[in-house]
Every structure is written in C-alpha cells, then in structure tokens.
Amino acid sequence: MCVIISLTEENYLKAIYTLSHLIDESEVSTNQISDHLNNKAATVTDMLKRLAEKKLIHYIPYQGVKLTEKGRQTAIKVVRKHRLWEVFLVDKLQFKWDEVHEIAEQLEHINSDELIQRLDKFLGKPKFDPHGDPIPDANGQLNIVKAIPLNQHKIKGMFTFVGVCEHSKTFLQHLTSIGLKIGDTLKVEEINEFDNSCKVKINKNNSQFFSNKVASNILVEIKK
Amino acid sequence: MCVIISLTEENYLKAIYTLSHLIDESEVSTNQISDHLNNKAATVTDMLKRLAEKKLIHYIPYQGVKLTEKGRQTAIKVVRKHRLWEVFLVDKLQFKWDEVHEIAEQLEHINSDELIQRLDKFLGKPKFDPHGDPIPDANGQLNIVKAIPLNQHKIKGMFTFVGVCEHSKTFLQHLTSIGLKIGDTLKVEEINEFDNSCKVKINKNNSQFFSNKVASNILVEIKK
DNA sequence: TACAAAATTTAGACTGCTCTAAAAATTTGT
DNA sequence: ACAAATTTTTAGAGCAGTCTAAATTTTGTA
Incomplete structure (x- = not known):
C-alpha cells in the first residue's frame, strides 16, 4: 500500500508536475524532463518505467507522461514543503528571496x-512563498492564481506585483536592484510599441523602464 | 581538496565519533559500527576502506578505526547540526524531547x-540541546561536561538534572511521566544499599523512588 | 601454547541511479 | 509520401551501498 518513494523519484515527480503546468496540463516528454533535471534521456526513460511500475505516472x-492522482499528490506535497521552507528561510532566518x-x-x-504541519502553523499558515507562488494546503489544494505577466496586459494603469515567472538568482537580484518587491504597486505610464518596453512607477518612486523581457516575467493583478 | 562526503559516509563518521566517545577516545571496532548502524560487518569493512581512502579515518x-582530524571535524559538524535542529524542533515547533x-x-x-549559522543565531546560540547534550560551536569546539550519572555520586544531597545518557523514546517518556525535566533540582534523601535505588524529591514535590537503572542514565551536577 | 570461538575481511552478487552508444519509433519538410 | 532529422528506447556498463557465504585473522582459554 504505502510505496516508498526515493528522493530521486520525488524530484522526477516534481519535475513532471512543474513541466506539465507550464502550458495547461499537457503531457511531458522525456527530453523535457532530461533537460529540466540535467540528465540523459536514457536515464529518464529508465526512471519513467519505474515510476509507472509504482503507479505514480x-x-x-x-508518448510522454502524465501524473496519476497518487503521483500528483506526492509531487504537490513536495512543492508544499519546498515553499513552506522558503517562507521559513526568508521570514525567520532573514535570507534574501534569491x-x-x-x-x-x-x-x-x-x-x-x-x-510540516507544525512548521505551517509556526509560519502562520502562509498562502504564498517569497516569490509569490501559492502554497498547496495540507490536502493538496492549490489557490488558483489569476495573475498574468505585466507585458500581456497591454494597457496603462495600476497593478499589484504578485509573483514572478522566472526564479533565477540573476532575475531576482535584478528586481531587488531596481527596488521591486512582492506586493508593490506598479503604475504603467507608457508602453512602447516597437520593443514592448514600458515606463513604470514603483509605488511612489521615480519612474523607470522595464524591458519586455522583464515585464514578461513579472506577474501582476489589476489594482482594485 | 574539498572531498564530497555522502549522507551515508556522514552517518558512518558520526557513528565512529559517538562510539569512540563512549569510553575515553578508544578505537572503534567493525562490529560496534555494524551494530550501531544496523548493517552487516562486511558492509562496514567496505565503507571503512572508502573512508580511509578519503583520509577521514x-x-x-x-585493528579498528579512529577519526582523522578531518573526519572529526566532519562528524562534529553533523552533531552540531543535529543538536541545533533538535533545539529548533522543541523550542520553536513545540515538539516533545522524545x-x-x-x-x-x-x-x-x-x-x-x-x-546553520543563521539557525544558530535564530535560536539564540544555544549551548545545549533538549536532552542536555552540548552543542559544538562553529569551530567544532565542545563544552566539556563534567556531569556524571546520579547513581555514581553515592551521597545524599542536592543535585541539578543536566542531561541523559540514554536517549530512547521510552526512557525520555518515562522521565516525562515522573515529571522530570532538564534543569530540575533533585534532592537525594535515601540510598538503598541492596539494589542501589534511591528516594528522590524533584523540586518541591513529593519524593519518589528511582531504580538504579534510572539513576544511572540521569546526569547531574552537585547543586551549588 | 594450541586450538576453538569470535571478529573481520574477501569474494561475489544485487539494487538504484547514472552513463554512452546504438537501434527503433516518431515527426517534419519538401 | 517518404527521406531526413529528431526523439525515445534498448543494451550494456559503472559506481555507491548493501547483502550472504566463505576465508582469514585475532582472541581467549583449556
């Protein structure tokens, strides 16, 4: 009944979970997984056979793979733990988000x-991690986030910065260097047709330009 | 220079460290390690060869084994981490000591x-874990604890309970059930020659009997 | 002190996870 | 529609860590 799932298997399940959510709930290919985990396609094929054996995919x-319900529960538990620990590291140990x-x-x-149950309580049952990603609850339920990238709005106006698409150290450090944090208000004052860059005021500060690349990785909600 | 040490190797080094400190700094035998880690002597021999290769023992x-300085540093870092996390679990997440x-x-x-550096600071740089075991500092220095088991004092009088020898769940739960916590004052009122049991008052409460077995696993200092 | 018992090591094998090289299947482009 | 390119799988191998069985060394004692 209670199949043992190794650390490596957990990482494969998490990879499949993450990749299948990049675009809707599509099937994930062997090469996508091998790129994501930095190992060879042959290695992935081996592991896929084992995960299928255990009824996790x-x-x-x-034809590519999809998580079973059991696989999804396992993956989402890992995601929950990852995001709760990130909150701990930032809120309690004062690490930076990058x-x-x-x-x-x-x-x-x-x-x-x-x-995990006690950590969750200790942290005040947070709903989002330091990057704005939603934290699944103990039952594996995830807040559906309706935020979309800033560059897709194509309109001027007021937005709230609620998350990032890109999680790399360099991108996060870039946001820090321009003084942008989760929860900040963004006022889009200009949109340039030719390169899709925009002029944005962060909170009440001076305006600055965001390239399309930056704007495409910033998730926002329209400010109420 | 910077040899990678696996989780398994860390466990072997910690086992050797622990076993070598049971009695002075003696050498540790293959069978001692295999008993401690619950695996076979042949498996231990294999690992000892690998650890020796890496200059950790x-x-x-x-002839048995001894840690090298590098091995000792590695083991003590693991012990430091273990004890700091125990403090975290008890002090911050309200786990019981057992x-x-x-x-x-x-x-x-x-x-x-x-x-680890940030966790240490967050916890207030504790010197002892929830069982009274000393926490090595960041340089691998360990407080020398001069506490000895209650049954070895052989005298009546006032003591402070500072630690345990036995760390099993059942022993720790037993101490909890008799209302004994680290830091409590013990007044030894009687010592029975025939079975070495003793009558003890915990703080200001009613007196009770400690068997020799219990008294031998309770570390105390003479109360100033 | 010699020999039996105990401790330890060697030999050979298995599993999990990884690799490279080669074969097979699928997809793509003309 | 089919050849070329791409993707995926199969085959065979290696390493870490474990095992059992057999051989070797040490120890304790008669």
Whole structure:
C-alpha cells in the first residue's frame, strides 16, 4: 500500500508536475524532463518505467507522461514543503528571496507530516512563498492564481506585483536592484510599441523602464 | 581538496565519533559500527576502506578505526547540526524531547553553512540541546561536561538534572511521566544499599523512588 | 601454547541511479 | 509520401551501498 518513494523519484515527480503546468496540463516528454533535471534521456526513460511500475505516472512509450492522482499528490506535497521552507528561510532566518532555492531543494525531501504541519502553523499558515507562488494546503489544494505577466496586459494603469515567472538568482537580484518587491504597486505610464518596453512607477518612486523581457516575467493583478 | 562526503559516509563518521566517545577516545571496532548502524560487518569493512581512502579515518585491517582530524571535524559538524535542529524542533515547533530524534537525523544532513549559522543565531546560540547534550560551536569546539550519572555520586544531597545518557523514546517518556525535566533540582534523601535505588524529591514535590537503572542514565551536577 | 570461538575481511552478487552508444519509433519538410 | 532529422528506447556498463557465504585473522582459554 504505502510505496516508498526515493528522493530521486520525488524530484522526477516534481519535475513532471512543474513541466506539465507550464502550458495547461499537457503531457511531458522525456527530453523535457532530461533537460529540466540535467540528465540523459536514457536515464529518464529508465526512471519513467519505474515510476509507472509504482503507479505514480501514466506512461506509454514514445508518448510522454502524465501524473496519476497518487503521483500528483506526492509531487504537490513536495512543492508544499519546498515553499513552506522558503517562507521559513526568508521570514525567520532573514535570507534574501534569491538565496533560498538551493536550500529548499534539500529541505523539501525531509519526511515528516508532523513537522510540516507544525512548521505551517509556526509560519502562520502562509498562502504564498517569497516569490509569490501559492502554497498547496495540507490536502493538496492549490489557490488558483489569476495573475498574468505585466507585458500581456497591454494597457496603462495600476497593478499589484504578485509573483514572478522566472526564479533565477540573476532575475531576482535584478528586481531587488531596481527596488521591486512582492506586493508593490506598479503604475504603467507608457508602453512602447516597437520593443514592448514600458515606463513604470514603483509605488511612489521615480519612474523607470522595464524591458519586455522583464515585464514578461513579472506577474501582476489589476489594482482594485 | 574539498572531498564530497555522502549522507551515508556522514552517518558512518558520526557513528565512529559517538562510539569512540563512549569510553575515553578508544578505537572503534567493525562490529560496534555494524551494530550501531544496523548493517552487516562486511558492509562496514567496505565503507571503512572508502573512508580511509578519503583520509577521514585511520584504518588498519583487523585493528579498528579512529577519526582523522578531518573526519572529526566532519562528524562534529553533523552533531552540531543535529543538536541545533533538535533545539529548533522543541523550542520553536513545540515538539516533545522524545519526538525529535528521527527528524533531526534527516535534518542533520542538510548542507549549508549559511543556514546553520543563521539557525544558530535564530535560536539564540544555544549551548545545549533538549536532552542536555552540548552543542559544538562553529569551530567544532565542545563544552566539556563534567556531569556524571546520579547513581555514581553515592551521597545524599542536592543535585541539578543536566542531561541523559540514554536517549530512547521510552526512557525520555518515562522521565516525562515522573515529571522530570532538564534543569530540575533533585534532592537525594535515601540510598538503598541492596539494589542501589534511591528516594528522590524533584523540586518541591513529593519524593519518589528511582531504580538504579534510572539513576544511572540521569546526569547531574552537585547543586551549588 | 594450541586450538576453538569470535571478529573481520574477501569474494561475489544485487539494487538504484547514472552513463554512452546504438537501434527503433516518431515527426517534419519538401 | 517518404527521406531526413529528431526523439525515445534498448543494451550494456559503472559506481555507491548493501547483502550472504566463505576465508582469514585475532582472541581467549583449556
């Protein structure tokens, strides 16, 4: 009944979960997984056979994979742990938001339901991690986030910065260097047709230009 | 220069460290390690060869092993992490002292110096874990504890309960059930020659009997 | 002190996870 | 529609860590 799932298997399930959510709930290919995890396609094929054996994924050779319900529950539990630990690292240990990913990658595999339940309570049952990503609840339910990238709005006006698409250290450090934090108000004052860059005021500060690349990785909601 | 040490290797080094400190700084035998880690002697021999290769232990076949300085530093870092995480679990997440060992066994392998430094600060740089065991500092220095088991004092009088020898769940739960916590004052009122049991008053409460077995696992200092 | 018992090591094998090289299947472009 | 390119799988191998069974070394004692 209670199949043991190794740290490596957890990482594969998380990868499949993440990749399948990039665009709707599509099937994930062997190469996508091998790129994401930095190992070879042959290695991935091997692992897919084992995960299918354990009923954690639906796998038809050459057709890509999808998580089973059991696989999804496992993956989402890892995501929940990852994001809760990130909150701990930032809120309690004063890490910066660009410093926590690697440590959370380790902590997410600590196995204790009691620990996670208590950590969640200790942190005040947070709904979002330091990057604005939603934290699944203990039952694996996830807030549906309706935020979309700033560059897709194509309109001037007031927005709230609620999350990022890109989680790389360099991008997060860039946002920090321009003084942008989750929750800030963005006022789009100009949109330039030719390169899709925009002039934005952060809170009450001076305006600055965001390239399309930056704007495409900033998730916002229209400010009420 | 910077040899990678696996989780398994860390566990072997910690086992050797622990076992070598049971009695002075003696050498540790293959069987002691295999008992402690619940695996076979042949498996231990294999690992000892690998640890010796990496200059983490001094190993002469059939002669037992001793940690090198590098091995000791590695082991003590794991012990430091284990004990700090135990403090976190008890002080911040309200775990009981008999519930934290298994979780700390996992957390002790999380690899981030920055994390440990910040956790230490967050916890108020504690000197002892919830069982009264000393926490090595960041340089691997350990407070020498001069506490000895209650049954070895052989005298009546006032003592302070500062730690335990036995760390099993059942023993710790037993102490909890008789209302004994680290820091409590023990007044030894009688010592029975025939079975070495003693009558003890905990703080200002009613007196009760401690068997020799209990008294031998309770570390105390003479109360000033 | 010699020999039996105990401790330890060696030999050979298995699993999980990884790789490279080669074969097979699928997709794409003309 | 089919050849070329791409993707995926298969085959075979290696390493870390574990095991059992057998051989070797040390220890304790008769």
